[in-house]
Amino acid sequence: MASKNSNVPAIMRQGKFTPWFYLLPALIVMGTFIVYPGINTFLLSFRNNGNTGWASTSCVAGQSCWGFLENFHYALTSQIMQTAFLNNLKWILLMVSGTVILGLLIAVLADRVKYEPIAKSIIFLPMAISFVGAGVIWKFMYNFGTGDVQIGLLNALIVSLGGKPVSFLTVPQLNTVALIIVGVWMWTGFCMTILAAALKSVSTEILEAARVDGASEWMVFYKIMVPQIMPTITVVVTTMVINVLKIFDIVYVMTGGNYGTDVIANRMYKEMYSMFNTGRAAAIAIVLILVIVPAMIFNIRRFRMQESER
Amino acid sequence: MNRKNLRRWFKGLPTHIILIVICTIWLIPTLGLLVTSFRPFQNINESGWWQVLAPPKGAAEYKTYCAECHGANGKKLVNGDLTDPNLIQNYNRSFALIAMLQKNINNQPHMGTVPIPNQNDAASIATYLRRLSGIDAPPRFTLNNYIDAMVGYRGSGTYRDACAAGTEPVDLSCTLSDMGNPRGMGRAFINSLIVSIPATVLPILFAAFAAYAFSWMDFKGRQWMFALLVGLQVVPLQMTLIPISRLYAQLGLNGTFLGIWLFHTGFGLPYAIYLMRNFLGSLPREIFESAYLDGASAWTAFYRLAIPLSVPAIASLAIFQFLWIWNDLLVALVFLGGQHPVLTYQIGNMVTSLGSGWQLLTAAAFISMALPMIVFFGLQRFFVSGLLAGSVKG
Numbered sequence: 001m002a003s004k005n006s007n008v009p010a011i012m013r014q015g016k017f018t019p020w021f022y023l024l025p026a027l028i029v030m031g032t033f034i035v036y037p038g039i040n041t042f043l044l045s046f047r048n049n050g051n052t053g054w055a056s057t058s059c060v061a062g063q064s065c066w067g068f069l070e071n072f073h074y075a076l077t078s079q080i081m082q083t084a085f086l087n088n089l090k091w092i093l094l095m096v097s098g099t100v101i102l103g104l105l106i107a108v109l110a111d112r113v114k115y116e117p118i119a120k121s122i123i124f125l126p127m128a129i130s131f132v133g134a135g136v137i138w139k140f141m142y143n144f145g146t147g148d149v150q151i152g153l154l155n156a157l158i159v160s161l162g163g164k165p166v167s168f169l170t171v172p173q174l175n176t177v178a179l180i181i182v183g184v185w186m187w188t189g190f191c192m193t194i195l196a197a198a199l200k201s202v203s204t205e206i207l208e209a210a211r212v213d214g215a216s217e218w219m220v221f222y223k224i225m226v227p228q229i230m231p232t233i234t235v236v237v238t239t240m241v242i243n244v245l246k247i248f249d250i251v252y253v254m255t256g257g258n259y260g261t262d263v264i265a266n267r268m269y270k271e272m273y274s275m276f277n278t279g280r281a282a283a284i285a286i287v288l289i290l291v292i293v294p295a296m297i298f299n300i301r302r303f304r305m306q307e308s309e310r
Numbered sequence: 311m312n313r314k315n316l317r318r319w320f321k322g323l324p325t326h327i328i329l330i331v332i333c334t335i336w337l338i339p340t341l342g343l344l345v346t347s348f349r350p351f352q353n354i355n356e357s358g359w360w361q362v363l364a365p366p367k368g369a370a371e372y373k374t375y376c377a378e379c380h381g382a383n384g385k386k387l388v389n390g391d392l393t394d395p396n397l398i399q400n401y402n403r404s405f406a407l408i409a410m411l412q413k414n415i416n417n418q419p420h421m422g423t424v425p426i427p428n429q430n431d432a433a434s435i436a437t438y439l440r441r442l443s444g445i446d447a448p449p450r451f452t453l454n455n456y457i458d459a460m461v462g463y464r465g466s467g468t469y470r471d472a473c474a475a476g477t478e479p480v481d482l483s484c485t486l487s488d489m490g491n492p493r494g495m496g497r498a499f500i501n502s503l504i505v506s507i508p509a510t511v512l513p514i515l516f517a518a519f520a521a522y523a524f525s526w527m528d529f530k531g532r533q534w535m536f537a538l539l540v541g542l543q544v545v546p547l548q549m550t551l552i553p554i555s556r557l558y559a560q561l562g563l564n565g566t567f568l569g570i571w572l573f574h575t576g577f578g579l580p581y582a583i584y585l586m587r588n589f590l591g592s593l594p595r596e597i598f599e600s601a602y603l604d605g606a607s608a609w610t611a612f613y614r615l616a617i618p619l620s621v622p623a624i625a626s627l628a629i630f631q632f633l634w635i636w637n638d639l640l641v642a643l644v645f646l647g648g649q650h651p652v653l654t655y656q657i658g659n660m661v662t663s664l665g666s667g668w669q670l671l672t673a674a675a676f677i678s679m680a681l682p683m684i685v686f687f688g689l690q691r692f693f694v695s696g697l698l699a700g701s702v703k704g
Contacts, residue, residue: 018608019529026520026579033550033576034542040553102332109329112322121690122333125340128686129679130637132654136661136675137339140346140668151358151668153342185336246546249639253661268548273644278552285549292546 044282045071051278071283081284084262087176091247091263094177096240098184100233103191107199108221110192120196124189131186131249138182139254142168172260179261182250187243191236198232199225235302242295245288264288347455347672350448351468354668356437362450368438371431375424384442398443404432407439455673462494464670495677498656502636502678504567505652509574510632513582514624516575521586522612526598536587542580550577551644558645565649573645578631589623590616625692633682653678 046068048057054068066073075081106123110116126134143152144167150156155165168178202225210220226233248265251257257266264284272281345359356367373382376392384392391397401407408427411420427435440446454468463469465479473484482488489496523529524536554573555564563569593616601611617624635641639654646652651659657674 019523019527022519022523022527022612023529026516026583029516029572029576030539030542030579033554033573034545034580037550037553037557038545041549044552106329106332109325112325113329119329119333121687122336125683125686126336128633128682129340130639130654130682132637132639132657132661133675133679136657136671137343139661140342140672141339143668149355149357151355153338153358153360156358156360185339188336246548248548252639253658256662265546265548269640269643272552278556282552285546285552288546289549296541 041282041285044278045286047071047279047282049277049279071279072287074280075283075287080262081264081267083260084264084267087261087263088245088247090176091180091183091244092241094180095183095187095244095247096237098180099187099191099240100195100236102184102188103236104195104233106188106192107196108225111196111199120189120192123192126186127189129186132253134182134186135250135253138178138185139169142178144168144170169255169261170259175255175259175261179250179254182254183244183247186250187240191240194236195229195232198229202228238295238298242292245292245295264291343672343675346668347676348451348453349669350452350454351667351669352446352448353450366438366441368434368436368441371427371434372438372442375421375427375431375435378424379422384439392439393443395443395445398439398445401436401439404429404436407436408432455669456677459670459673459677460494460496461488462491462497464493492651493656495653495656495674498651498653499677501646501650502652502654504650505570505574505642505646506632506635508567508571509578509635510628512571512575513578513631514586514627517579517582517586517627518617518620518624519612520579520583521590522616524583524587525591526611526616527608539580539583543584547577547640551640555644564645565647567646567650570641570645573641574631574635577641578634582627582631585627586620586623589620593619622692625689629685629689629692633685636682 044051047054048070064073106119110119113119129137140151141153142155143150144155144165145151150159150165154168159165166174169175206224207220210224215223246265247263248269251261251263251266252269255261257263257270262270265288268281268284268288271277271284342359345362346354349359349362353362353366357364376384380386380390380392401410408429411426411432413420437446441448454470457463458469461469461482463472463479463482465472465477469478469482469488472478473482478484481491481493488494491497524532550573558564558569563572597615598611601615606614637654639658642652642655643658646655648655648659653674657671657678660671660674
């Protein structure tokens with residue numbers, strides 16, 4: 001065995017059991033807190049809401065029923081869940097593109113100025129703040145006063161430009177966008193940092209050669225930089241998609257999922273802890289992980305690629 | 311500056327403008343929170359935080375209607391000293407003020423040729439007079455919001471005033487023990503620390519052992535077990551909540567610190583092992599070989615070599631894990647709830663309950679942000695490296 005793993009010195013002979021002493025604490029804890037609940041959630045998703053029988057028992061006579069998949073019937077087709085899916089889709093489209101494009105823009109621009117570290121710190125700072133803190137910060141920004149005085153900056157701006165104040169968090173459609181802006185504000189720094197690290201590795205000789213040949217800055221960016229850092233951009237996009245699919249705190253704190261802003265993760269929380277529908281909540285969790293699986297496979301393949309390069 | 315430099319400077323100008331505008335936009339929301347948290351509650355709803363240095367409400371109206379006779383400081387007329395609280399006491403509301411202004415003084419109209427102010431202006435002037443006479447003169451900046459938030463005071467005034475007047479709420483005693491009030495941020499801060507520190511140390515400890523086995527020990531199934539581990543990193547948190555809270559209900563672990571420590575440990579482990587193993591695996595094998603040649607046991611090699619060498623990785627990991635737990639709301643909500651409220655839980659509660667105003671909310675939010683910000687500015691290098699490596703964490 002030892003000869004197969006060239007990584008391990010042949011001289012490191014341990015007893016047969018020694019490695020397991022090192023592994024066991026971690027394996028037990030992970031087994032209890034990730035593997036067991038994963039399997040259990042899977043099983044619960046086929047049971048009714050009190051886990052007293054199969055999900056088919058919660059079917060209502062006269063309405064369409066999916067048998068033991070009834071919870072998935074709810075998770076996939078109910079009006080409430082479809083709103084949540086649609087909102088998650090909006091989150092993915094707007095937040096992923098917003099964070100990646102802004103992050104790339106700032107990374108490219110900051111690379112050319114002397115105050116690069118300060119600019120980057122400012123953009124990165126919201127990453128250190130909790131979603132709850134960010135929720136408070138932006139609720140204040142979006143504050144809507146019914147009286148003459150607007151203490152929310154955005155509404156004060158609108159009023160001073162002659163407009164009517166807007167209740168950002170309760171107007172349907174607009175409120176989801178308002179929440180996504182908070183997400184963009186928080187996560188752009190993350191994308192920027194990763195992309196900036198990748199940009200630094202682009203060879204300056206190629207860039208200089210292109211500039212000497214008369215390529216415009218835009219051409220240099222579009223034809224050389226972007227293709228060179230494409231693998232990193234893909235990674236950032238995947239990671240952001242996973243993050244956005246699981247988005248919970250911003251919605252929970254700012255609107256509680258009301259006014260048509262619900263997302264999958266918040267819906268799951270509500271089913272579980274406000275309505276005590278374990279079956280439905282489990283089904284939603286399963287749907288959530290099924291959506292994440294493609295990104296997860298991508299991540300594992302990336303890991304394999306890195307391993308083969310090592 | 312010669313012409314070439316000048317041209318280069320102009321060419322770089324759009325870059326600077328775009329960058330500075332973006333940075334300003336990024337800073338403004340946090341700045342608004344910070345400024346508001348230091349303003350007295352009377353002022354917060356009276357004017358926007360960006361007007362914090364502007365003249366107080368009613369100053370302009372006072373100047374238009376009153377300053378000519380009463381003087382800029384209100385003391386010009388001996389019989390009508392506007393800084394006298396006993397006088398202003400009678401006219402501190404707009405209707406009382408207008409009624410008084412309509413009366414004659416010394417058989418002359420009070421206002422002379424100046425028109426009597428309308429309802430809105432009179433209200434502003436009344437506010438200004440209350441401020442001028444010291445009846446209600448909040449300072450521009452105050453620390454009261456932080457004190458109120460720390461002790462969990464939710465009344466209509468401030469904790470210090472209430473204590474001075476002896477009208478404190480029943481759950482407060484106006485002694486140092488108020489810092490332990492379960493509704494306060496002081497208690498929540500301590501709870502957050504109690505949750506975060508063991509939940510940071512435990513997974514790193516377990517991960518160090520496991521990662522050492524994965525990188526420098528030989529056992530069956532090493533490869534596929536590690537591949538599985540990488541897969542576990544992406545399991546969403548939501549997936550594990552329901553069975554664990556059912557399990558905890560049976561074991562009586564719901565609402566206990568032990569329960570949340572264990573949960574964070576389990577959930578933090580895959581990533582911690584992954585990072586530690588990548589770091590340990592990149593150490594040169596010669597140092598381990600020579601240690602073994604010198605007769606070291608596996609334990610000595612781990613304890614004396616691997617751990618001291620991986621301090622940078624441990625630091626990144628610790629910061630990442632600590633902030634992740636400190637900022638977490640969902641797990642705290644599910645497993646601790648109101649029994650041991652942590653900072654995020656407490657703020658989430660304040661946001662949803664309509665009772666508490668912006669003065670408490672902004673101060674509370676800033677209390678919860680203080681530690682992450684110190685960590686961020688003090689240990690930025692480790693913070694960023696930990697975050698980048700942890701970008702795939704579930």
